[in-house]
Amino acid sequence: MIELDSVSKNFGDTTVLAGVTGQVNRGEIFAVIGPSGAGKSTLLRLIDLLDTPTEGAIRINGLDIHADKGRRLSIRRMMGMVFQKPAVFNTTVTENVAVGLRFRGAGRSEIRKMVEDALDMVGLAGYGDRKARTLSGGEMQRVALARAMVIEPEVLLMDEPTANLDPVSVAMIEDLVVRINRDLGTTIVFSTHDMYQGQRLAHRIGVLMDGVFSQVGTPREVFTLPASREVARFVGIENIVEGGVVEGEDGTAVVDAGGVRVRARSPASTGERVTLCIRSEDLRIAAPSMDTPGRNSLPGTVTSIVPRGPFSRVTVDCGVPLSSVLSWKAVDVLEIREGSRVSVSFAPESVHVVRGVNHRGSGRG
Amino acid sequence: MIELDSVSKNFGDTTVLAGVTGQVNRGEIFAVIGPSGAGKSTLLRLIDLLDTPTEGAIRINGLDIHADKGRRLSIRRMMGMVFQKPAVFNTTVTENVAVGLRFRGAGRSEIRKMVEDALDMVGLAGYGDRKARTLSGGEMQRVALARAMVIEPEVLLMDEPTANLDPVSVAMIEDLVVRINRDLGTTIVFSTHDMYQGQRLAHRIGVLMDGVFSQVGTPREVFTLPASREVARFVGIENIVEGGVVEGEDGTAVVDAGGVRVRARSPASTGERVTLCIRSEDLRIAAPSMDTPGRNSLPGTVTSIVPRGPFSRVTVDCGVPLSSVLSWKAVDVLEIREGSRVSVSFAPESVHVVRGVNHRGSGRG
Amino acid sequence: GTTSDPTPVETQQLRIATTTSLYDTKLLDHLTSIFEEEYNAEVLIVSAGTGKAIEYGQNGDVDVLMVHDRAREDAFLADGYGTDRRVFAYNYFVLVGPESDPAGINGMQPEAAFTAIREAGMADGSDVVFVSRGDASGTHSKEKAIWKGAGFNYSADVQGSGDWYQEAGTGMGATLTMSNEKQAYTLSDIGTYLAYKGDLDLVTLVDEGDILLNIYCAMQINPAKYPDTNTTVAKDWINFMISDDVQKEIASFGVDQYGQPLFYAAQDDWEKIGVPQAEVKDPIA
Amino acid sequence: MYEIIEGFLEAIRLIVTLDPDVMAIAARSIIISLTATIIATLFAVPLGAAINFGTFPGKKSLINLIQTLYSLPTVVVGLLIFLLISRVGPFGFLRLLFTPTAMVIAQTVLVLPIMTGLTISALSGVDPVIRDTLYSLGATRLQFLINIMKEARFAILAAVAVGFGRAISEVGAAILVGGNIMASSFASSTRVLTTAISLETSMGNISQSIALGIVLLVIALGVNLAIARVQHR
Amino acid sequence: MYEIIEGFLEAIRLIVTLDPDVMAIAARSIIISLTATIIATLFAVPLGAAINFGTFPGKKSLINLIQTLYSLPTVVVGLLIFLLISRVGPFGFLRLLFTPTAMVIAQTVLVLPIMTGLTISALSGVDPVIRDTLYSLGATRLQFLINIMKEARFAILAAVAVGFGRAISEVGAAILVGGNIMASSFASSTRVLTTAISLETSMGNISQSIALGIVLLVIALGVNLAIARVQHR
């Protein structure tokens, strides 16, 4: 439905987007993730016709949206947008949410009802008569959400829609987004820096890096099979190790990474340079010298234990540093302390091998 | 060092803070968490002398900071503040960061060096000559951070400092915060809606709800021993069940929750109404009828499996709904599908019992 | 006497442009109310600097022009913009100055007084100042005529010959105020001087001499040039101004306020003021 | 100095006794200047919006030109209008010279640049995100204009206040195209407060001038209170 | 209408030939109005800041009053200053009447309200977070003022442009306290462009008036270009 065809955008000398290509299908929830300054907001603004690409085209239902100024209004009216730093109109909350409906000539009673529903949905029931300018950061963000959703657009664009919200509100908004998508068939494109949110909500994720989509795929693909070292790092794979294949046959490769030998499932052949990505969760930490056949098993010394939510992140120096995530209980049971000798084990299947140089696309890099 | 003494704040008819009492020690990192609209920003603004409490006093080193207008400037100069929606001055990035130093009469070359260092620390080296107004959301937030940090204040106040940042930048900023606290002994008070951030960074956390601190404690206390049902829910304990004690002796209580019997460690006595809080991570899911002695073991039917980061959240209806978090691998191995019959087990020690009515403090409720 | 039906059905509008100094005496306000009643007309008076007033006449924006600058009136008539000049009043300009009279001109003839002022003014270290209207008004024209009569080339010998001679470039009232402030000499029409006298320290030093004569006239805008000017009521107005009753009004106007009249009726003094009898007596046909 | 006190007392007397002459003059001032301000607003706001939100070559130069026209002397405006509507001018056939209509036209022209310029300032002060939000909500041009004006209402009404102030206080144009006529009928007269003040001043009646000035300020106060009420709504 | 064309040609001639009389008058206009604008800025900006950022009872009324003073007729300002500095007035001993200094004073007073009012508007338009950021960075009053002005420089310089426009285009006060004097020495003369325009107009020299008006606008354009350069820095 939305087609990005080599979309580029420069601001003066700065190239922000350098040929983004991709497609968002009708009824899909598509997440754009990427580091700060990658151009997520810029991309959403281009789709919403708030800016013009330097090169390339954005097509919705086959129509180049930037080509025909006469159709701007009707195209814009298909879409709703939530800005990264939402601004509210200097009036009441109700009036803020009603604006889009008024633009479309909705009737008074219809507006009242829809606005009330929308406020209810974002958890702001009863806030209707408040002055919008006095709201807290998260409240404003929710007003902006209600404002964009109430017009029931075909395409909903959201730029970091929950950045200022607490987890309970986030859960509520996420439920809402899923419901809108499911019940109304709304196509949703949103940017987020919360990868788990991308995963929870999106059917597909585009990773914007260096001006292009480094990878587009299902959450599972992006999180388990990152296309490059950078993507791997960005999606939170903590163990990323460079190495060279020393033995490669039958879809299994033995990789030498700084003196440590690791077996992995990969068609890479001897001599190739590769990057190994291993998720912390797939590492098991056990007492030293407990070898499991078929698994990689590396002895090492615990260098740090850092709390992380209900877990602890334990880093072990095995020649290369490897981190695993254990529940507090497990840390207690295994009596792991800084300096403890332990053994880190993981299956060759848990090692994702990125072959050759970075699969980066044609970015500025 | 910072003492909050029954601090109240009304805006017209709206009571936002209703007697916040607490203390931040010198050199401490203190996190304020709480739902959207709880008054986190309001509290930080009161500390930074940007607003005046309706009642109560805020004392720094024993001095009521709002009492003496003549000392405002010197008190303000002790503090640095990062706003929730930071605004940048309409000039270059370098000039933005330099402002506070200029106010303090620092020399040219000193300013140049410190600003460069600060930009480097927040990952914006080389951005010095950019117009600050054209920065992305996350970039602006980092400029605001650099601007507040570069003056090396005794107290650093930060209102959701990483709300607009991607995880890599967040990690960098968190490292920086820890370093500043450790190396310069800076007292840091920050608000966040990212509880894990609160936990990662803070020595102590204050949970702001209904206008008061519902709980103040170490991250471990807040996360494992929430003082009320609301706090439990807010810190992400997914399994919260109400019940009545049917048998209570020797520090162990048997609680009837909607027909299901649960054993828990608690001094609660028979007849008491209690709330049971069980973290998802402490629930084990296994094939049905696998009983472990000494543990609670409840049979049930899987009602949903939702991906959540590298895990899946599995909800089981055991009479009461209980959710657990499993790695994708575990879900595959156990062959869990919606509708599967399973057994949910957990140790009595994993059940946190909140006794009586909500331990809410004197909030508006 | 009237030349038309005194009660026409519709109220007619009469537009008059007049010089400021005449308007400021309020003589016209006094007369219009009488006229409007008698002729069922509405009189619209625009007062402006002489030059501007003549411009209004040239453009046909008014029906009647009332000024006091003989030379420019002649040009105006000669160019065919106006017809039927009638003189309805006259008075004398006065040369006023500080009581101390540093140039010692009290009682002199105007030309001699001007010569004395110029000499005193150009002497080193003198504090003698002459303030001129400098605005091409009727009064300014008269002043230039006096300089000429005293034998000076105005632009070469007077204007810009030193700081003693200053051009105010404003109205009569402002010029008097300025002269008072600077304790300077100036030439003024009698009406404005009397109106301002209370606020001034200046006294009349020279008020006799033929050259000080100030003649007010009214002219009709030439209907040949602007056919749709309101000729009937314009003629009525001019004839009204020279009618016996009005001439009496003019002769007594201002007595109750200043203790002396501001104007003399022109009716019987045509010889004395040197205009043809027809211009003061003959109603326009 | 005593003229000032006398002026004050006279102003009070004029207002309390509702002096009919002065009331007529004051009413004319209000009608003419308010009409001019309203007409100018109707031009200036869309024009200012078009310039502020438009992108076209020479935009900066145009804004500079508008700012330059802030310095347009009232007399020059008066003269230009005079030349247009004087009998021999292109619009002479309308016979507008020396009518209140002419004064409205002149004052409209006079305040148009400053009101347009200040509208541009007002609109350029609106948060760009507000602008984008309106676009993204699917505003038509008119809806956009109305809503952006609501956001900028404080500054736009400040521009209106400036325009009204300039219109009611100017005298040069009023006297040239109006002529300061005091006729027996209200509609034929063109004497307004400022031209009356000039006249009184030229006749040396300083305290009367000051009294009329105070009357003018009282009117302006009333108008500004009305504007302030809308501003703070 | 041909007077307009003639006026244009005459304006070009005056400028190209650097007509000494006109140049002297123009120079006087620039000096007087620019001085008045600068002095007024020095008062208006701190005053506007104090009002905008202060909290005191009657603040809204004060702002209303200032807005009302936008309507202060130039003649009334001229009269008030005139009464103060005339020989019999309280400051008569300074002998300021009919000097350029008196004109500077009158124009300063004249533009003070509008510049103060527009400064208030300009400052109230600054994002409150910017304000809070400056406070939180430990700005002294002066540092705060300087930096908030930098942020609002566009709008504040727009206020300066309005002030300058009003000063250089006004004639009522200039003529009352200056007197439009053309003496042989530059310093004793008080004829500026607007008073010269009035004079030419009263003499019926319309094209000369228009020519001088154009000269005035050329000067204003220069000043505005200078202002724009600072605005966009």
Ligand SMILES: Nc1ncnc2c1ncn2[C@@H]1O[C@H](COP(=O)(O)OP(=O)(O)OP(=O)(O)O)[C@@H](O)[C@H]1O
């Ligand atoms: N108008 C502009 N002029 C110059 N540079 C700009 C402009 N707008 C954006 N940029 C630059 O483009 C880059 C991308 O900005 P954008 O806001 O799209 O990033 P983002 O991916 O949304 O980042 P964040 O996660 O921090 O919000 C940034 O480096 C920013 O500085």
Ligand SMILES: Nc1ncnc2c1ncn2[C@@H]1O[C@H](COP(=O)(O)OP(=O)(O)OP(=O)(O)O)[C@@H](O)[C@H]1O
């Ligand atoms: N000036 C004001 N006038 C009226 N109400 C206000 C004002 N400022 C804040 N509030 C209200 O006070 C409450 C607390 O606001 P505050 O900004 O402190 O919340 P917060 O905890 O920071 O929320 P968030 O996480 O959404 O940023 C909100 O409900 C807000 O609407």
Ligand SMILES: [Mg+2]
């Ligand atoms: Mg962004």
Ligand SMILES: [Mg+2]
């Ligand atoms: Mg907040």
